[in-house]
Amino acid sequence: MKNLFKFLSIVFLLPSVISFAQSKDSLMVAAIIKEANENSQLKNIAHELFDDIGPRLVGTPKMQQAHDWAVSKYTSWGITARNEKWGEWRGWERGVSQIDMVQPWIKTLEGTQLAWCPSTGGKSITAELIILADVADSLAFIQWLPNVKGKFVMISMMQPTGRPDYNWTEFGTKESVEKMKKERTEQTDAWRKRISKTGLSNKNLALALEKAGAAGIVGSNWSAGFGVNKIFGASTTKIPTIDIALEDYGLLYRLLESGKNPKISVRTDSKELGMVPTFNTIAEIKGTEKPDEYVMLSAHFDSWDGATGATDNGTGTLVMMETMRILKILYPNPKRTILVGHWGSEEQGLNGSRAFVEDHPDIVKNMQVLFNQDNGTGRVVNIGGAGFLHSYDYLGRWLARVPSGYKQELETRFPGSPAGGGSDNASFVAAGVPAIGLGSNTWLYFSYTWHTNRDTYDKIVFDDVRNNAILTAILVYIASEDPDKASREKIILPANQRTGEPGKWPEQRSPTRKGGVD
Numbered sequence: 166m167k168n169l170f171k172f173l174s175i176v177f178l179l180p181s182v183i184s185f186a187q188s189k190d191s192l193m194v195a196a197i198i199k200e201a202n203e204n205s206q207l208k209n210i211a212h213e214l215f216d217d218i219g220p221r222l223v224g225t226p227k228m229q230q231a232h233d234w235a236v237s238k239y240t241s242w243g244i245t246a247r248n249e250k251w252g253e254w255r256g257w258e259r260g261v262s263q264i265d266m267v268q269p270w271i272k273t274l275e276g277t278q279l280a281w282c283p284s285t286g287g288k289s290i291t292a293e294l295i296i297l298a299d300v301a302d303s304l305a306f307i308q309w310l311p312n313v314k315g316k317f318v319m320i321s322m323m324q325p326t327g328r329p330d331y332n333w334t335e336f337g338t339k340e341s342v343e344k345m346k347k348e349r350t351e352q353t354d355a356w357r358k359r360i361s362k363t364g365l366s367n368k369n370l371a372l373a374l375e376k377a378g379a380a381g382i383v384g385s386n387w388s389a390g391f392g393v394n395k396i397f398g399a400s401t402t403k404i405p406t407i408d409i410a411l412e413d414y415g416l417l418y419r420l421l422e423s424g425k426n427p428k429i430s431v432r433t434d435s436k437e438l439g440m441v442p443t444f445n446t447i448a449e450i451k452g453t454e455k456p457d458e459y460v461m462l463s464a465h466f467d468s469w470d471g472a473t474g475a476t477d478n479g480t481g482t483l484v485m486m487e488t489m490r491i492l493k494i495l496y497p498n499p500k501r502t503i504l505v506g507h508w509g510s511e512e513q514g515l516n517g518s519r520a521f522v523e524d525h526p527d528i529v530k531n532m533q534v535l536f537n538q539d540n541g542t543g544r545v546v547n548i549g550g551a552g553f554l555h556s557y558d559y560l561g562r563w564l565a566r567v568p569s570g571y572k573q574e575l576e577t578r579f580p581g582s583p584a585g586g587g588s589d590n591a592s593f594v595a596a597g598v599p600a601i602g603l604g605s606n607t608w609l610y611f612s613y614t615w616h617t618n619r620d621t622y623d624k625i626v627f628d629d630v631r632n633n634a635i636l637t638a639i640l641v642y643i644a645s646e647d648p649d650k651a652s653r654e655k656i657i658l659p660a661n662q663r664t665g666e667p668g669k670w671p672e673q674r675s676p677t678r679k680g681g682v683d
């Protein structure tokens with residue numbers, strides 16, 4: 166009798182317990198949406214980080230400034246934050262780049278020095294140009310090398326068109342589009358052979374030209390959109406390495422080929438700062454019931470420095486900071502500890518996140534889940550289970566609590582496959598953590614903003630970023646409240662199609678702790 170009563174009371178109580186939990190969750194979800202919409206800090210954070218501080222290249226004073234800013238921002242929101250040193254890097258500070266054509270007529274050119282470019286010592290260097298010759302082999306290259314003395318060497322192919330393919334497709338005839346693509350492919354192959362016939366890697370080619378007395382290296386790394394070039398790092402140690410926009414590069418190239426003997430004047434200012442410490446910024450909201458279990462947010466903080474890194478990975482940074490701000494207000498005593506990692510030096514090989522994984526095995530072991538975002542400003546439209554066998558059980562359950570407006574376009578893949586690289590979730594997946602990439606729609610990310618000179622504030626789509634902060638805050642809340650720990654059981658990976666060997670889970674790798682010195 167007593168037992169029956171107990172049984173009945175469980176049966177009758179259960180639905181009300183569930184509906185109490187559900188209504189508690191729906192209240193929280195509604196509060197998150199309200200806070201994100203009515204008190205959004207996204208534009209303020211974006212202005213302070215991208216306009217006031219600017220690019221965040223590893224080893225630069227601006228990277229350090231950004232880490233310090235992040236700690237003080239979190240502190241102002243009442244969130245505990247710290248900068249964790251994990252290594253050191255060659256310190257360098259970007260100064261002005263002035264690039265002008267001074268012959269046969271005068272035009273200020275659109276271009277910039279690459280990261281880690283040597284300084285021209287406060288002076289401009291004025292010199293003629295020469296195009297990297299199409300030599301027969303490495304011996305012929307050595308014979309040709311003395312020709313570069315005192316000249317700027319053009320090492321990139323001249324693009325046949327500055328119009329992106331989508332523009333050709335919209336307005337060109339089918340025949341002209343096909344002809345352009347065919348010619349460009351042939352030209353691109355020929356240029357690749359031209360480089361490989363020197364027998365040198367890109368880096369060693371630059372060093373050989375420097376050693377032979379070149380005045381500087383001039384490239385143009387077009388990013389396949391109107392006005393966009395990718396800006397990476399220099400290999401030279403004494404002479405400047407600059408990138409010139411497609412339009413101006415083509416102008417110089419054609420003038421040179423037609424014998425008009427163009428000259429350019431180049432000044433690059435920069436400072437070498439010796440080895441400097443590198444950091445991750447970590448912030449946390451301490452858990453109450455399970456303080457030693459963690460739900461982690463993740464977005465790399467560093468960028469390349471051709472622009473301000475507004476979408477790589479400024480927008481991922483905005484999402485995670487805004488999520489933390491909202492949760493601190495609405496969910497200040499979470500069940501599990503909520504952490505965020507703003508990683509240093511992702512761009513040179515996921516270094517900050519790899520260091521965190523290596524330095525904090527205790528946290529990594531007890532991590533419920535990690536959410537990383539790193540592919541631009543767009544709405545999250547892709548989520549996968551990262552190769553964890555039961556990921557559908559928990560991620561599916563968590564996503565079910567997200568209102569439909571925030572997941573209309575979402576495509577899910579379960580169990581998905583483990584990220585081997587690409588962004589910081591890979592560092593955690595390698596250590597067995599369900600580390601989930603929040604995949605955005607592209608807004609032409611890879612051509613227009615990723616590592617380009619146009620990755621700036623104006624490319625941010627704030628409605629989409631706010632959408633992502635809401636989605637992320639809800640997922641973190643639900644994951645933290647989940648009575649169960651997320652399973653880490655892995656799928657059996659399919660065999661390697663080429664070798665037939667069994668598929669292998671990505672291995673945990675050590676970071677570069679002393680960078681920029683090889």
Ligand SMILES: [Zn+2]
Pocket residue numbers: 465477478511539588
């Ligand atoms: Zn990135």
